[in-house]
Amino acid sequence: MLDPTDIRILDELSKNSRITMKELGEKVHLTGQATSARVAKLEDSGIIEGYTIKINQIKLGYVVHAMISIFTKSTHHEPYLSFIKTQEPYVINNYKIGGDSCYLLECKFPSNEVLDAFLVRLNKYVNYKLSIIISK
Amino acid sequence: MLDPTDIRILDELSKNSRITMKELGEKVHLTGQATSARVAKLEDSGIIEGYTIKINQIKLGYVVHAMISIFTKSTHHEPYLSFIKTQEPYVINNYKIGGDSCYLLECKFPSNEVLDAFLVRLNKYVNYKLSIIISK
DNA sequence: TCAACTCCTTTCATTAATCAAGTAAAAACG
DNA sequence: CGTTTTTACTTGATTAATGAAAGGAGTTGA
Numbered sequence: 001m002l003d004p005t006d007i008r009i010l011d012e013l014s015k016n017s018r019i020t021m022k023e024l025g026e027k028v029h030l031t032g033q034a035t036s037a038r039v040a041k042l043e044d045s046g047i048i049e050g051y052t053i054k055i056n057q058i059k060l061g062y063v064v065h066a067m068i069s070i071f072t073k074s075t076h077h078e079p080y081l082s083f084i085k086t087q088e089p090y091v092i093n094n095y096k097i098g099g100d101s102c103y104l105l106e107c108k109f110p111s112n113e114v115l116d117a118f119l120v121r122l123n124k125y126v127n128y129k130l131s132i133i134i135s136k
Numbered sequence: 137m138l139d140p141t142d143i144r145i146l147d148e149l150s151k152n153s154r155i156t157m158k159e160l161g162e163k164v165h166l167t168g169q170a171t172s173a174r175v176a177k178l179e180d181s182g183i184i185e186g187y188t189i190k191i192n193q194i195k196l197g198y199v200v201h202a203m204i205s206i207f208t209k210s211t212h213h214e215p216y217l218s219f220i221k222t223q224e225p226y227v228i229n230n231y232k233i234g235g236d237s238c239y240l241l242e243c244k245f246p247s248n249e250v251l252d253a254f255l256v257r258l259n260k261y262v263n264y265k266l267s268i269i270i271s272k
Numbered sequence: 273t274c275a276a277c278t279c280c281t282t283t284c285a286t287t288a289a290t291c292a293a294g295t296a297a298a299a300a301c302g
Numbered sequence: 303c304g305t306t307t308t309t310a311c312t313t314g315a316t317t318a319a320t321g322a323a324a325g326g327a328g329t330t331g332a
Contacts, residue, residue, distance in 0.1 A: 002196075010191060017153050017187040022288060032289070034311055047195050051153040054185040055146060060138075067233065067240060097203065099267030104203055131235030158319060168319070170280055 002047075005030070009038060010047070017051045062089075062108035064115050065133040070103035070126045077102070080125040090118060101129070138183075141166070145174060146183070153187045198225075198244035200251050201269040206239035206262045213238070216261040226254060237265070 005028050012019060012027055021039065022032035030038070042048045057065070072080060084091050084105065093106040105128075109115040122128060144164050148155060157175065158168035166174070178184045193201070208216060220227050220241065229242040241264075245251040258264060 010189070013189045014191070015186075015188070017189045020288060030310095031312060033291090033313090036289075037310080045195065046192050049190040049192050050151075051187070051189055052151070053146070053149045053153045053187055055150070056183050056185050059181070059183050067231070067235075093272060095203070095272055096270045097267040098270055099203075100265065101267070104267065104269075129236065131233040131237070131240065133240075134232045134234055136229060136231055156319060167281060169282090169321075172320075173279080 006038060006042065009035070009042065013039070013048070013051075057108050061110045064109040064112060066107045066109065066115060067131040067133060068105040068107060068122070069101040069129040069131070070105055071128065072102045072126050083122070083125050087118065087121075090114075102126075142174060142178065145171065145178065149175070149184070149187075193244050197246045200245040200248060202243045202245065202251060203267040203269060204241040204243060204255075204258070205237040205265040205267070206241055207264065208238045208262050219258070219261050223254065223257075226250075238262075 008028050009024065012024055020032070021036040024039075025032045025035035028035060039048070070080065080103075081094075084094055087107075090107045090109055091105065092108055093104075095104040095106075096102070097104050107115075107118070109118065119128070119130070141164050145160065148160055148163055156168070157172040160175075161168045161171035164171060175184070206216065216239075217230075220230055223243075226243050226245055227241065228244055229240075231240040231242075232238070233240050239262075243251075243254070245254065255264070255266070
């Protein structure tokens with residue numbers, strides 16, 4: 001399915017997805033055309049899901065990064081799920097998990113005040129346990 | 137610092153970082169050259185940290201996605217930290233957190249057997265609480 | 273008012289991406 | 303075992319994007 005050249009391509013694209021096909025080809029000892037064809041295959045197969053950027057959230061003003069364990073009060077999760085859909089920019093990921101809690105909610109906030117206000121709203125739907133990310 | 141056009145550029149690049157500057161320029165009503173200059177500024181300021189790809193880990197064989205809360209046994213975290221450095225492909229992120237546990241370790245595994253073996257090794261350094269991610 | 277600066281456009285030379293053909297090796301098949 | 307098909311690549315020609323330079327409009331501040 002994937003040969004070492006494909007792995008190498010994925011690795012290089014992870015490091016810099018805006019690299020030219022010509023340059024990427026030089027790294028894997030192929031022409032730009034052959035490299036481009038391999039990348040197209042990786043896209044078609046769904047292994048490459050998309051191309052994106054890493055954004056420095058702190059420089060954008062999001063200085064608080066939190067992981068919130070969610071404990072739903074009832075068996076109806078819909079109110080919670082539709083609530084967090086309305087909470088974009090703050091919500092990064094909502095993982096459904098097996099273990100202690102029901103969900104693990106990854107969020108970012110510009111300040112503790114905004115986090116506090118978010119938690120007040122959140123608490124109408126679920127109970128939670130807050131963890132603040134100090135570093136990565 | 138950032139005007140609406142910059143926000144739009146970040147948004148479009150998040151969705152597709154391989155878009156051409158010309159095409160991106162059309163979306164924000166600028167020429168390719170002007171767009172390119174803005175993107176270069178966003179890079180220089182550190183707001184854009186890099187260009188990367190989203191990889192489908194399941195198609196790469198990593199079917200188990202786990203969040204592991206880490207409770208260090210002693211105040212010396214170095215043995216744990218150097219251990220996880222040796223555990224690449226499995227470790228995705230290691231967050232230092234404030235809250236109940238010391239770290240939150242995000243990992244991926246090809247099978248429960250590999251996860252199990254990892255936990256046995258991990259337990260030499262720390263105690264843990266395992267959560268399996270069911271969906272996102 | 274004028275100089276300096278920012279931000280953009282236009283133009284043009286360079287470079288990369290794309291498309292079409294052609295080739296060689298491996299795989300599939302009678 | 304030979305033939306056909308497929309796969310993966312290269313080369314070459316065309317099209318498109320990029321990068322550099324020059325210039326114009328609007329803004330800031332002495």
